[in-house]
Structures are given as structure tokens and as C-alpha cells.
Amino acid sequence: MFSIAPRTTLRQVRACLQQCRTTPMSRTAAYARLLSTLAVLEQREGKLNMSSLAAITAAQKLGGSITGFVAGSNIKSVAEEVAKVEGLEKVLYVENGDYDKGLPENFAPLLVENIKKGAFTHVLAGHSAFGKNLMPRVAALMDSQQISDITDIESEDTFIRPIYAGNAILTVQTADPVKFITVRGTAFAAPExxxxxxxxxEGADPKAPCPTEWVSEDLAKSDRPDLSTASRVVSGGRGLKSKEEFDKLMPPLADALGAAIGASRAAVDSGFADNSLQVGQTGKNVAPELYLCAGISGAIQHLAGMKDSKVIACINKDGDAPIFQVADVGLIGDLFQLVPEMTEKLNK
Ligand SMILES: Cc1cc2nc3c(=O)[nH]c(=O)nc-3n(C[C@H](O)[C@H](O)[C@H](O)COP(=O)(O)OP(=O)(O)OC[C@H]3O[C@@H](n4cnc5c(N)ncnc54)[C@H](O)[C@@H]3O)c2cc1C
Structure with a gap:
């Protein structure tokens, strides 16, 4: 048996464990007890972003104690909601409207202060625009390297992440004393x-100056389910030929299925659909129960964002299109005839 002060670094812990010559199993259990993870969560206008809770699921897989972190104005109610997630030990909240927009220039020093104070071994955030913007800065400020977009955890220092648009899977091991990680939401189901x-x-607030000013935002508003978390997604590609056809065919199909709408990059670049709807390597990652796509060829960059979907269905006039290689079911034919026909049958 050994006792370790709470602030002992992981390196010292490792040395101590080696001295004890414990078996691999008991070492794993001992590590897990000593880990302490900060899960950085997101809010928008005082509403918790549920998909950011995936960081907590990943932290649970690591083991050890988990602390949630939120910052912004009227943040206490968000913190109270986070506190209802099973498995969290503590929620740190910082009440300050300067953090409302999650600007990394002042959010990064805020996190650094709280990470140092809490002596966390791991810092996890979603691989969202917020996480991708913030975490590299925090890691750099603490002289560490960020590990991005993990889909699995092997141990406290070894993580799995896809590379080359998901065509290769990398196992990354890090010796950094504090690990900074963004997690792929579709790989770690967010808890309720x-x-x-x-x-x-209450967390520490260094009130670091922010040289960047939030001027405005222009968000696409929609009553449909959120694309990243929807259980059904219908997606349209270049095969739809124009924005008029996209708008004529895809929304009724989505309504019939209660689905979110997605699009390929070619459809987005051609102006058929809004940028926020892009699925793929440079768009959103989705893993719905059903992914139904029409007029999408199935380029690897598109597959990178949807191939973890439970059921993939496609409509394409070219039977040799690569999308058929990943599809569970497919219709070979003209989408301008098949999509309205399918919508009508679903409505019946
Ligand atoms: C660095 C990089 C990042 C990228 N990131 C992404 C990304 O995030 N997401 C993404 O989607 N792409 C991405 N791409 C682009 C990707 O390589 C493809 O160009 C794109 O996915 C093609 O879109 P598409 O399938 O809609 O168009 P196309 O490849 O042109 O396919 C159109 C399909 O529609 C079918 N079709 C045409 N008419 C009909 C009809 N009447 N009925 C039925 N079927 C019909 C055709 O047979 C064809 O298979 C990226 C590329 C690069 C280089």
C-alpha cells in the first residue's frame, strides 16, 4: 500500500507504482483512481450544448474523478443542469459575460488558471468549432500537445484517432503530464x-484581456433536428443539380422522416445548401440511426463524416458509385423520380 498527496504529479505516481511492482491490472486500477479530468462544456445564450457532454462520457471511460467546467453570463443554471449528469464529482462555473462567445483569447487563460488550480491530469472538450478553436491554445500555454478528435481510449496516455479522412486509424501515446484532448461526439454518446x-x-477568473471583439453572427435558423445529433439525416448532393431542386425535394423527404438535412461539399459549394449542412471531413460528423442520401457519389471525404451511421441508404443513378460500397440498402435510379415517390409513400 502507498499513499499519495493529491497534487503529486502523474510522473511521480508512475515511479511509485513501478516501485510497488504491481501487476498490470492493479496498476490500471490504481491509475484510474489518481486521474482527474476537467470536461470543458459549451453553452450558448445560457443553454447547455448537450452534444458537448460527450466529453464526460470519454472522461468516464478514462476513469478517476470528473469535473465539469462552464463559463458565461447567468451560468449557474447551466452548471446546475450539468451537475445532474451521473458520474460528475464537481462542476466549476465562472460567472462572467466576457466568456459568453467562447473566444479563445480570454477563455484559454481562464482554463489554464483553473487547470493549474485543480491539478487536473486530463482536459477534454468536444471536437466542435469551440473545442478546436480553444484547446490548442490551452495546450500550448501549458507546453503540451493537443490530441485531436479521438474516437477511443486505450489507457490514460494512449488514444485512438482517425487520420486521412478515416482511412487509417492512429494510436497515439503521450508523455505530457497534462493531456489535452478533443473527442469526436459520434464516438462517445452524450449522457442526459x-x-x-x-x-x-465557483472557478477562478483571471479576467484576462481579450484583444478580439465579437461583432455579430449570422446563424441559419431551422426548426429541424440538429444535424450533428439527429437520429435521422437525409442528405443531398451535386446530383440534385440546383438549389431549386434541392429545396423542392429534400425538405419534404426530411419532414416525412422527421430528419435533419445534410449535404455534400459539392452541393454546398454549388450553393444548393447552407455551409452549416455540410457532412464530411471538412463538415460535420454524423452517426444517425438512418443516413439517407440522394445524388451523392460517396467520395472518401464525404464518407469520413457519415460512415458510422447505423443504416446507410442511398439513391444514385450510377450503380458503380462508391456510396453503394458502404450502403446497407440502395436504389439505382433517377432521384428526381425516386425521391418524390419515396416521400409520398412515407407520408402515407
Ligand atoms: C480536402 C478535402 C476535403 C473535403 N471535404 C468534404 C466534405 O467534408 N464533405 C463532402 O461531401 N465532400 C468533401 N470533399 C469533396 C469530395 O471529394 C467530393 O468532391 C464531394 O463529396 C462530391 O460531392 P457529391 O457526391 O455531391 O458530387 P459528385 O461526386 O459529383 O456526385 C454526384 C452523384 O450524383 C449522382 N447523380 C447525378 N444525377 C443523378 C440523378 N438524376 N439521380 C440519381 N443520382 C444522380 C451521380 O451518379 C454521382 O454519383 C472534400 C475534398 C477535399 C479535397
Whole structure:
């Protein structure tokens, strides 16, 4: 048996464990007890971003204690909601409207302050625009390297992530004392806030100056399910030929299925659909129960964003299109005839 002060670094812990000559199994269990993860969560206008809770699922897989972190104005109610997630020990919240937009220039020093204070071994955030913008800065400020977009965890220092648009899977091991990681939401299902009772604590606020000013945002508004988390997605590609046809065929099909709408990059670049709807390597990652696409060839960059979908269905006039290689079901034919026909049958 050995006892370790809470602030002992992981390196010292490792040395201590080696001295104890423990078996691999008991070492793993001992590590897990000593890990402490900060899950950085997102809010928008005082509403918790549920998909950001995927960071908590990943932290649970790591083991050890988990602390949630939120910052912004009127943040206490968000922190209270986070506290209901099972498995969280604590939620740190920082009440300050300067953090509302998640600008990395002042959010990064805010996190650094709280990470140092809490002596966390791991810092996890979603691989979202927020996480991708923020985490490299935080890691750099703490002289560490970020590990991006992980889809699995092998151990406290070894992580799995896809590279080359998902065509190769990399196993990354890091010796950094604090690990900074962004997690792929589709690989770690976000938990629901239910009956958890984590304690709330005010975090430190260094009030770092922010040289960047938030001027405005122009968001696409939609009553449809959120593309990243929808259980059904219908997606259109270049085969739809024009924005008029895209708007004529895809929304009724989406309505019939209660689905979110997605698009290929070719469709987005051609102006058929909004940029926020792009699925793929440089768009969103989705893993719905059903991904139904029409007029999409199935380029690897598109597949990178949707191939983890449970059921993939496609409509394409070219039976040799690569999308058929990943599809569970497919219709070979003209989408201008098949999509309205399918929509009509679904509505019946
Ligand atoms: C660095 C990089 C990043 C990229 N990131 C992404 C990304 O995030 N997402 C993405 O989607 N792409 C991405 N791309 C682009 C990608 O390589 C493809 O160009 C793109 O996915 C093609 O879109 P598409 O399938 O709609 O168009 P196309 O490849 O042109 O396919 C159109 C399909 O429609 C079918 N079709 C045509 N008419 C009909 C009809 N009447 N009925 C039925 N079928 C019909 C055709 O048979 C064809 O298979 C990226 C590329 C690069 C280089």
C-alpha cells in the first residue's frame, strides 16, 4: 500500500507504482483512481450544448474523478443542469459575460488558471468549432500537445484517432503530464442530465484581456433536428443539380422522416445548401440511426463524416458509385423520380 498527496504529479505516481511492482491490472486500477479530468462544456445564450457532454462520457471511460467546467453570463443554471449528469464529482462555473462567445483569447487563460488550480491530469472538450478553436491554445500555454478528435481510449496516455479522412486509424501515446484532448461526439454518446448531484463550485477568473471583439453572427435558423445529433439525416448532393431542386425535394423527404438535412461539399459549394449542412471531413460528423442520401457519389471525404451511421441508404443513378460500397440498402435510379415517390409513400 502507498499513499499519495493529491497534487503529486502523474510522473511521480508512475515511479511509485513501478516501485510497488504491481501487476498490470492493479496498476490500471490504481491509475484510474489518481486521474482527474476537467470536461470543458459549451453553452450558448445560457443553454447547455448537450452534444458537448460527450466529453464526460470519454472522461468516464478514462476513469478517476470528473469535473465539469462552464463559463458565461447567468451560468449557474447551466452548471446546475450539468451537475445532474451521473458520474460528475464537481462542476466549476465562472460567472462572467466576457466568456459568453467562447473566444479563445480570454477563455484559454481562464482554463489554464483553473487547470493549474485543480491539478487536473486530463482536459477534454468536444471536437466542435469551440473545442478546436480553444484547446490548442490551452495546450500550448501549458507546453503540451493537443490530441485531436479521438474516437477511443486505450489507457490514460494512449488514444485512438482517425487520420486521412478515416482511412487509417492512429494510436497515439503521450508523455505530457497534462493531456489535452478533443473527442469526436459520434464516438462517445452524450449522457442526459438526470439524477446526478455533483457539487457546484465557483472557478477562478483571471479576467484576462481579450484583444478580439465579437461583432455579430449570422446563424441559419431551422426548426429541424440538429444535424450533428439527429437520429435521422437525409442528405443531398451535386446530383440534385440546383438549389431549386434541392429545396423542392429534400425538405419534404426530411419532414416525412422527421430528419435533419445534410449535404455534400459539392452541393454546398454549388450553393444548393447552407455551409452549416455540410457532412464530411471538412463538415460535420454524423452517426444517425438512418443516413439517407440522394445524388451523392460517396467520395472518401464525404464518407469520413457519415460512415458510422447505423443504416446507410442511398439513391444514385450510377450503380458503380462508391456510396453503394458502404450502403446497407440502395436504389439505382433517377432521384428526381425516386425521391418524390419515396416521400409520398412515407407520408402515407
Ligand atoms: C480536402 C478535402 C476535403 C473535403 N471535404 C468534404 C466534405 O467534408 N464533405 C463532402 O461531401 N465532400 C468533401 N470533399 C469533396 C469530395 O471529394 C467530393 O468532391 C464531394 O463529396 C462530391 O460531392 P457529391 O457526391 O455531391 O458530387 P459528385 O461526386 O459529383 O456526385 C454526384 C452523384 O450524383 C449522382 N447523380 C447525378 N444525377 C443523378 C440523378 N438524376 N439521380 C440519381 N443520382 C444522380 C451521380 O451518379 C454521382 O454519383 C472534400 C475534398 C477535399 C479535397
Amino acid at each position: 442530465p438526470t439524477t446526478g448531484s455533483a457539487k457546484l463550485e
